[in-house]
Amino acid sequence: MDQLRRRLLAGAVGGLLAAGVAGRAAAAPATGTVTDPAAAAWGRVPRIRRRITPPRFPGRTFPITDHGAAGDGGTMCTQAFRDTIAACSAAGGGRVLVPAGTYLTGAIHLADDVELHLEAGATIKFSRDPADYLPVVHTRYEGIELMNYSPFIYAHGRTNVAITGDGVIDGQADAEHWWDWSNDPPPTEGPDKKLLASMAEEGVPVAERVFGEGHHLRPNLIQLYQCRNVLIEGVTVKDSPMWNIHPVLCTNVTVRGVTVDSPHGPNNDGCDPESCVDVLIERCEFNTGDDCVAIKAGKNADGRRVNAPSTNVLVDSCVMRDGNGGVTIGSETTGGVSWVFAWNCTMSSPRLERAVRIKTNPERGGYVRDVYVKDITVEQAADAVVEVALNYENKHTGPYFPEVGRIDIQRLRAGRAPRAFNLIGNPDNPIRGVRVTNSVFEEMTEDDVVTDVTGLVLRNVWVNGHRV
Template sequence: MNERFSGQSRRRFLAGTVGGLLAAGTASRAEATTSPSGGSGSEAAAWARVPAIRRRIKPPRFPRRTFPITRYGAVGDGTVTCTDAFKQAIAACSAAGGGRVLVPPGTYLTGAVHLADNVELHLEAGATLTFSRDPADYLPVVHTRYEGVELMNYSPFIYALDRVNVAITGSGTIDGQADAEHWWDWSGDPPPSERPDKELLARMAEEGVPVEQRVFGAGHYLRPNLIQLYRCRNVLIEGVTVKDSPMWNIHPVLCTNVTIREVTVDSPHGPNNDGCDPESCVDVLIERCEFDTGDDCVAIKAGKNADGRRVNAPSMNVLVDSCVMRDGNGGVTIGSETTGGVRWVFAWDCTMSSARLERAVRVKTNPDRGGYVRDVYFRDITVGQAADAVIEVALNYENKHTGPYFPDVGGIHVRRLRAGRAPRAFNLIGNPDNPIKGVRVADSVFEEMAEADVVRDVTGFELRNVWVNGRRV
């Protein structure tokens, strides 16, 4: 348990801010097409959905069997490669019907770790997984997603595909060991560079090349994620610290019933080092986590462009409760991969502040992405300082103003947000042919805003009891 959740703060978090809300009916992927873009029902009725969503999100439970990796030859000296020991321990655990694969104190060097059904990977205090810097240790290629597009690529460092009941728990550290000379250097323009491969992958997706023929990996430069759980059901990530991923740190894709609790993401320096990016997932709880990242802290996604339309799977019923956001491009972000649609997002009791936190609340998409964003609710958000707008909704991401797939964005509600210092309160940019449809802010205070707001091509922009620089607006 992190120290910050002791005492009164711990009791407040456990009590929750939704305890007095009314029960709500169930939700499913089918709901994604039943409401217009402006949102549905009243704000109180929307928040009344939260208890039912939360009841459905249940962490998996595991048999009381323990499989220490040291039993299978792992040595925690930081130099002996333990990849095979992890593989054997996980296989034995799953074959026995499930249990805990135990990582005792020590530093364990490994390549890709693939989880199996009914396996909890548990890192004891003092345990560190350090991942090899050799790309060959993440081969053969696996079915994965790179920035919203499916392909065959280097394995994520911790990976599961089509699994049920998987967990990563404990108080140890998962260290991707990426730095300016390993993995992060692929993000730049001088060779080796990911740019040609990103362009090739985008062309393949647009042309409908089957996923199994989109083979990258060796000889290519598309960076893997640190943790990616793909098409899994009943997922738990709890207590661990993750750091220095090649790119996105925690990336559940097409998963159902996901709990991410009391996790620390300490990765402020790497390019695209998002904290947690649930993509095309249903029923997700992110609670009591800390994020210090090189990109968005939490980014809710749903596939990109042609491939997102092919898969056509939304993210729905995502709860972000009592988290702390420091460095990052956005505190709680939706997009830019919005093609499959994002709906029913709730964030509350979050604290965000850093001279390098660019925005607190952010929605980003463009006319190549398409899709929709609706029924998004924030309340009781504290922002100490931000480096750009406190609230941003931008439909021109990557400076793209026109295209064949205008996104449908609206029904965004913010209540009881208090911001200290930032350049501006609002940066809202729609399109003359495709306005933002509905941004409502109530009972909120923006204390020291240095510049004028940008509000362009927005319908239904409502401010109720909102104060900016000491004046009610």
């Protein structure tokens, strides 16, 4: 098996460069000063981080209990949240305070200069009645814009918004509420997903893509749409209908010290910045039913129409437990993803499938490039430690080949997993450039898969005690 592993990793399948020759060629210093491209790329991080500054708010506080909210877990507080946010905004902004207690509510819509703050012991518990998330709002469902049920906490076109504190945001989704829409038998989201996709392909205006009542496309728990200066800090979020935290088309986003505890729901991604610029995700803990962090940029025809990338995304010192992927890009890559940096993260679970994952296919198009990962510890994974797959959903052909390359991984240490690498390009569209250095994969039980990759460089990489 070790001979086969070395052959796959150093072979020439579909144009794969020989790791020994390519690695030595890449390492050979030229005459004069040589700049390491990865070191130059990491030099961008301090500049990006300086631009990402959390919003600040006036020193006014507006308790929701002053507007009729009761923390008994049974009184509907939707109007109290609405009135408190309106009063805070009218005064010029400040803190909307959720005191200790359990507050049942429908959709919460944030306004400019409003910080929604949950005290320790406070829980916002969201209604299980879909009618409490009407009227429909402008949102995105899996990378496609539409009019649908409101996300549970939502802001559109706002400046300076925050969700902070030590409390809990509970979506209350379970197998009989929201999650059941993902499964057969009907009612299920399958027909509505196909309808939405066909509308986007046909160029139906977003205002006419009306779903909501009578349809079954699940809303997100937190979605901030076309917002500037966003902070989500300290809170615990759990049991979303699908994606938990979803900034879309936002600039200057900080997600800090957040716990996502949602391991059982379908598509319960942790944090999915989509078509966003300047994003910091730091010191968060993810335990999810899908990808922990998934960076996205719109899907297919609608992604080409909007044509907005995700760029300058920093993932620092996070813990990933259950999930399909730890740090993931895709599959919605159509607007393009670039300048992603992840470091000092710890990942481990028998139900964490992959640590570093890039997924797309020839229907998505777009690009994924300039992805830099270092100092990652993976104690255990259920599939490949590193996956770059251009055949997501088993689609190998299509009219929009994605451009994927310039991926650099340094100082990754993995304990147990079936394989170190699952790198699947396409004969007409290879993965162009994966560099792994100073990394150790200790107990890999299966052969790696490496097809249609050009520019693979492995330098000082050890697998099962052998240098490859």
